Amino acid sequence: MKTSSIIIRPERNDDHAKISRLINLAFGRLDEAELVDRLRNSHAFIPSLSLVAVQENEIVGQILFTHIKIVNGKQETSALGLAPLSVLPVFQNQGVGKRLVQEGLQKAAASGHKLVFVLGHELYYPKFGFLPADKWHIKFPIDVPYQNFMALALAPEALQNISGMVQYAPEFNILSPKVTTGITIETERLILKPLTYDQLVKYVQCDNSLESDLNLNKSSRMISADLKAAFEETIFPNVADKTKNYLFCTIWTAISKTENIMVGDICMYGEPNEKGEVEIGYGVYDEYQNKGFMSEVVAAMIKWITxxxxxxxxxxxxxKGNIPSYKVLEKNGFIKIGETDSLLHWRLSTDC
Incomplete structure (x- = not known):
């Protein structure tokens, strides 16, 4: 198929249903099409930069650029985010995506935009000049492989003196489970998986809906009233806050590889403080105690932290009375640094 026969043009109102169908077929799920529908009604949407590829009156591809910004304290820099890029499966690997990206970038530059960011394949987007944004100390809102989050300057020196965290429109929140699916930590017996906001909601429900979502065996786990309060007061708000790295705010569930079931959890109480300290908390479900799972979980998380x-x-x-808990810390090299009437305080230098 010759891509020269394809016309690239801005989307029209009567294209919306066709675009949704295209995106659903391209991604094999509904979320990205819903994202585009939501973005059309947001301040981030730029009608002239929602482009479609058309062949013989059939929409075979689509690309969208939306307003985003790089935030560093009080400093904000405007930019574009490229997402999603969709091509009908039967037209993939035939140059349609390439045409959409090239003409989209040309239109963006002609409209005066200076920066574009994309989270995508590390071998595909460099063909258009994208480079890892980490080179300029610009970060994605959650922890992703550095080579997959990339930046492109459409104007000379557009990336000079810019650093910080990229902030997408809140409509992108619906993609968080898909964005983070690949982030896991593995040990000999366990998989540690960070839960998304929607998964945390199911976690609190304790009705095995989370287990179903993760394709795990059912469990009998319960959570305390204190933990429920912590979810409402800190965990939910912090995970929903896109200026924060959610991996430091969410619950990481520990999954037994052999039993395919949740056996415990670990979390961090927020991002590193001004001293470079990260506080951890952890727990194993009653029926899985005395199996060494938490020592394994803490060791894996410390390795990730370092x-x-x-x-x-x-x-x-x-x-003070929880001897198994502090034995876990001692086994992982933590040193007691102080105590109160009821608590023991521990620290592990990551240089150790």
Whole structure:
């Protein structure tokens, strides 16, 4: 198929249903089409930069650029986000996506836009000049492989003196489960998986809807009233806050590989503080105690933490009477640094 026979043009109102069908077929799910529908009604939408590829009156591809910004304290820099890019399966690998990206970037530059960011394949987008945004200390809102989040300057020196966190329109929140699906930590016996906002809601319900969502065996886990309160007061708001790295705010569930069931959890109480400290908390479900699972979970999380250069130490607190809990910390190299009437306080330097 010759791409020269394809016309690239802005979408029209009567294209919307066809575009939704195209996106659903391209991605094999409904979320991205719903995202585009929501973005059309948002301030982030740019009608002239929602483009379709048309052959013989059939829409075979679509690309969308929306307003985003890079936030660094009080400094904000306007930019574009490229997402999604969709091509009908029967037209893929025939140059349709390439035409859409090329003409989209040309139109964006002609409209005066200077920066474009994309989360995508590390071998595809560099063909258009994209480079890892990490080179300029520009971060994606959640932890993704650095090579997959990329930036392109459409104007000379557009990336000079810019750094910070990219902030997408809130409509993108519906994609978070798909964006984060690949982020896991594996040990010999366990998989640690960070839960998305929607998955946290199911976690609190304790009705096995989360287990169903994760394709796990049913469990009999329960959560305390104190933990429910923590979800409402801190966990839900922090995970929903797109200026924060949600991996430091959410619950990571520990899944037994052999039993395909949740056995416990670990979390961090927010991003590193000004001292470079990250506080961790963890727990194993009653029926899986005394199996060494939490020692394995904490060890894996500490290994993940030590890869972050801005983290200098991990800290934790345990109840004085909870001997198994502080044995977990001692086994992982934590040193007791203080105590109160009811708690012991621990620290592990990530240089150790």
């Amino acid at each position: 890869k972050r250069p801005n983290i200098k130490s991990a800290i934790a607190s345990t109840e």
